[in-house]
Amino acid sequence: MVIELVPRFAVDDRQLSMLHAHAFDGDLAKVHPWAQRLEEHALTWIGAFDAGQLVGFIQVCWDGGAHAFLLDTAVDPDRRHQGIGTRLVEAAANDARAAGCEWLHVDFEPHLEHFYLGMCGFRATNAGLIRLR
Template identity: 75%
Template sequence: MTIRLVSRFPVDDQRLSALHARAFGADPAEVRPWAQRLERHALTWIGAFDGGDLVGFVQVCWDGGSHAFLLDTAVDPDRRRRGVGTRLVRAAADEARAAGCAWLHVDFEPHLQRFYLDGCGFRPTQAGLVRLG
């Protein structure tokens, strides 16, 4: 498996929605407007490709200043535990740093703590969350 990371690749909404459905157990028939959202809100996004197959994805949103936010880290279940996610997150951090960001934030569920803290170098912080809907 030779994985190639591509920043700001041309997004096909169906392919990215299908990857997210596989990664998160979502409805595979739902197609989201990824390309439009990314162009409007993301500092960058990175795809992991095995040949022509999209097997991983991450996006970085930001406040236009020193804070960036890691979102939607996804790796195809058949490609997990091979370093794809770690490479995606590190590439995202590099791009945020190159854009002048000083901080990269990420929220994650407890079962992903080992990945983000041990594998990707994040440190635990206190944060708050409010559900808006």
């Protein structure tokens, strides 16, 4: 298995929607306008490909200054625990650093604490969240 990480790849909305739905137990029939959203709002995005198949994804949004934010980190459930997610986070951090960002933020659910705090090197901080819908 040779996983190729491709920054700012040409996004196929259906392909990325399917990966996201598999990773987050979402609606497999719903196609989101990923390409448009990423072009408008992301600093960068990175796909992990195995023989042309999208098996992982991450995006980095930012404030245009010092702060960048990881969103939508996703790895195909059949491909987890193979280092793909860690490589995606490392590549995203490198891209944010190259863009001049000083901080990289991520929010995550408790079951992902070992991944983000242990494997990826984030430190725990206090944060707040308001559900808008």
